[in-house]
Amino acid sequence: MADDEDMILARRAKLVALVMVGTMFAWIGLNWLGTGLGWPARWLFLFDLAALAAFVWSLAVTYQIWRRRRDKQDG
Template sequence: MASPQDMETARQARMVALVLVATVVLWMGASFLGGKFGWETRYAFLFDLAALAAFFWTMVVTYRIWRKRQSN
């Protein structure tokens, strides 16, 4: 049986995976719709910055998970 700490780590890893998948899908969808409807470039940059922020967050959380597993 897994310990509560292992369960928490698994939950965080699932959250990272969900955020990564959602970010890629939403980013690609926004880029597609922006091109199709001729949105201004500033909206493309807004979506890009939001995606970069999500990717940065996932990198930070993944690093924290890795460090936690290294210390165990």
């Protein structure tokens, strides 16, 4: 049973890593593209907010993973 939980936590950690890397590439790429094509600043700000939301989600899931592993070690 503990191995199943470890696998679930490992999958979540991999998902968090993929979201963080994907967010960085998308954010940088969209800002570069938007600046080059002269998109309005409000669209670029929207990309910033979307990236921020993805990073906040990643932080929240990372905290949950940390708490579960810490509780498992204590108990």
